[in-house]
Each structure stands twice: as structure tokens, then as C-alpha cells.
Amino acid sequence: MAEEVKLKVIIDGIPVEVAPGTTILNAAREIGGDIVPPAMCYYSKLEGTGGKCRTCLVKVSKGSEKDPRPMPKLVASCRTTVMDGMEVENITSPDVVEARKAIVEMLLINHPLDCPVCDQAGECKLQDLGFEHGSAQTRYEFDRRTFERIDIGDKIQLHMNRCILCYRCVFVADQITDKRVHGIIGRGDHSEISTYIQNVVENDFSGNVIDVCPVGALTDKTFRFKNRVWFTKPVDAHRDCPTCSGKVTLWYKGPDVIRVTARKDEFGEVEEFICNTCRYDKKETIDWKLEEPTPISDQSVIASNHYTRFNPPAVIKIDPVLQEQNLEQLARTEKLK
Numbered sequence: 048m049a050e051e052v053k054l055k056v057i058i059d060g061i062p063v064e065v066a067p068g069t070t071i072l073n074a075a076r077e078i079g080g081d082i083v084p085p086a087m088c089y090y091s092k093l094e095g096t097g098g099k100c101r102t103c104l105v106k107v108s109k110g111s112e113k114d115p116r117p118m119p120k121l122v123a124s125c126r127t128t129v130m131d132g133m134e135v136e137n138i139t140s141p142d143v144v145e146a147r148k149a150i151v152e153m154l155l156i157n158h159p160l161d162c163p164v165c166d167q168a169g170e171c172k173l174q175d176l177g178f179e180h181g182s183a184q185t186r187y188e189f190d191r192r193t194f195e196r197i198d199i200g201d202k203i204q205l206h207m208n209r210c211i212l213c214y215r216c217v218f219v220a221d222q223i224t225d226k227r228v229h230g231i232i233g234r235g236d237h238s239e240i241s242t243y244i245q246n247v248v249e250n251d252f253s254g255n256v257i258d259v260c261p262v263g264a265l266t267d268k269t270f271r272f273k274n275r276v277w278f279t280k281p282v283d284a285h286r287d288c289p290t291c292s293g294k295v296t297l298w299y300k301g302p303d304v305i306r307v308t309a310r311k312d313e314f315g316e317v318e319e320f321i322c323n324t325c326r327y328d329k330k331e332t333i334d335w336k337l338e339e340p341t342p343i344s345d346q347s348v349i350a351s352n353h354y355t356r357f358n359p360p361a362v363i364k365i366d367p368v369l370q371e372q373n374l375e376q377l378a379r380t381e382k383l384k
């Protein structure tokens with residue numbers, strides 16, 4: 048068998064070998080850690096994403112072994128493929144850090160600073176970027192774009208003021224559901240996410256638009272204003288679902304499941320898309336086989352109220368039916384005593 052060709056790239060001084068066709072962003076993800084550029088629009092599980100938000104800009108200081116000239120401008124790492132011998136600077140380049148600050152400033156021009164009341168707070172990529180790169184003052188003097196909130200069906204609410212036009216939800220609707228009824232209408236400053244004459248988004252997988260939205264523009268109406276995410280306890284669980292993999296994260300408040308989401312990986316991307324039945328209609332512990340507490344990065348605000356040992360909801364300990372359903376979990380609980 049022919050030996051697989053690998054291209055050598057150096058990102059922020061760290062070498063990595065990747066297959067031809069790999070983007071700089073994915074090469075950086077193979078290394079992992081702080082040198083991975085932020086990505087607000089690229090989503091590895093959705094084809095065609097990327098190239099919209101510019102948060103992933105990096106500097107290519109050496110084009111390749113054959114042509115070592117640097118690239119004249121910063122490039123979107125999610126859309127630029129690697130060349131053999133390429134050298135890339137991300138957090139080690141003052142130009143990139145400066146550019147990222149400017150991108151964040153641009154993204155925040157129309158985005159309201161309503162984190163204290165936004166359901167996405169604590170899980171919002173723009174909030175993280177604002178924290179890392181944002182400035183305390185705005186230089187923008189004009190009126191911000193404002194929209195009325197729109198109910199897209201009975202489970203999803205669109206708050207267009209917060210949308211950064213990343214297109215992820217449009218790709219979800221195109222690729223994961225069987226019928227897309229929403230998209231981006233208008234051009235330039237008039238662009239907005241809209242359903243065609245406010246059609247209802249009702250597909251088995253439509254709820255995934257909530258999980259891929261990097262900000263709080265698309266929120267789960269069954270969870271809105273129920274709790275701050277850092278007061279909840281996420282637990283991985285699964286069920287035999289005929290429609291999807293049934294692998295989810297349950298978000299507990301005391302003994303109650305107040306939200307069900309898909310599981311997310313270290314880059315904040317959904318591991319497997321889940322169906323609406325799992326997301327909206329299975330909010331009892333008895334519906335699920337519990338696994339382990341969801342691993343949460345120490346950097347995340349959610350970790351502030353976290354625990355390292357399994358801390359199952361009290362209801363399991365006292366309810367024989369739930370114990371029957373979750374025998375493994377009960378055994379773990381007993382072991383911890």
C-alpha cells in the first residue's frame with residue numbers, strides 16, 4: 048500500500064503533520080490548546096461552512112518549502128489549506144491579535160451587550176472573544192440594528208439583534224433537516240435571518256440550529272430564562288432513540304432536567320446531532336440512562352459550579368423505578384459513599 052503523504056506545517060512554533068487538503072484551522076486543532084484560532088462560523092460537521100466571520104484569521108509567515116514567501120495579508124485559517132513547509136503565526140503574531148480585536152469590535156457593533164439576561168451567557172463564543180479581545184469602549188456612533196423577537200415555531204425563538212450572520216443554522220437546515228424554510232435575506236447591512244413569511248421550522252432535527260448558533264440568537268423556548276447555565280449540572284446520558292443516536296447532555300437543576308442538548312466537543316461543536324423528541328420531549332430522568340458528568344473545561348464559566356465526582360440527582364436515590372432504569376449509575380453512587 049502506498050505510504051500516505053503528509054504535509055509538515057508549523058503553527059506558532061509547533062510542528063504538525065497533516066494530510067493534504069487539511070485547512071490551517073484543522074491542522075491547529077490537531078495540535079490543540081491555545082494556538083487553535085477561534086471559529087465563529089466554521090463547523091466541521093457541516094459542509095461549506097467558514098469564511099464568514101473572520102475570527103480565525105492567521106498570518107502565514109512562510110508560504111511553503113517551495114515558495115517561502117509570506118502571504119501578503121492575514122488569511123482565514125478555516126478556508127486556507129496547508130502547504131508542505133508552511134509556517135503560521137496565530138497567538139504569537141501581534142498583527143493577528145490586533146486584527147482579532149478589530150473583528151470583535153466589528154461583531155459587537157450590532158450585537159447587544161445583554162449577557163446578563165441572555166440564555167447563551169456562559170456558552171457564548173462571542174462573549175469569550177469579547178472577554179479576551181474586546182475593548183471597554185465602543186467607537187460606533189450610529190444607531191444599532193434592532194429587530195422584534197420572532198417565534199420560529201413553538202420551540203425556537205429568534206432574537207435577530209444578536210445574530211452575527213454566521214450561516215451555521217442555515218447549513219443545519221439544509222443538511223440535517225429534510226426541508227429548509229429559513230435563510231438569510233437582504234444584502235449587506237440589511238441582511239437578516241428570516242423564515243419565509245415566518246414559516247415554522249418544524250423538522251425532526253430543527254432544534255440543532257439552537258446548538259450550532261454561536262451566540263444567543265436562536266434559543267430554546269423550553270429553557271429560556273429557566274436558569275443561568277453555570278447553576279446547572281450537565282450529565283451525559285443516552286436512550287434508545289429510533290431517530291437519532293440518543294446521546295445527549297442533560298442539564299440538571301436539582302432533580303429536574305431543565306434542558307437537553309447534543310453533546311459538544313472541545314471546540315464547542317456538536318458531536319452528533321439529536322432529534323427534537325430527545326431535545327424537547329424527554330425531560331424526565333426516567334427517560335434516560337445516565338452516564339457520567341459532562342467533562343467541562345476548567346476555563347469555562349460552567350466549571351465554576353462544577354463537581355468532579357458523580358453527584359446524581361437525589362431523586363434517583365429515593366425512587367425505585369429510576370433506580371431500576373439507572374442501575375449502573377446507582378452502583379457508582381453506592382461506590383462513592
Ligand code: SF4
Nearest residue numbers: 210211213214216260
Ligand atoms: S441565528 Fe445564530 S446560527 Fe444563525 S446565522 Fe445568526 S448567529 Fe449564526
Ligand code: FES
Nearest residue numbers: 098100101103125
Ligand atoms: S471561522 Fe473562519 S471565517 Fe469564520
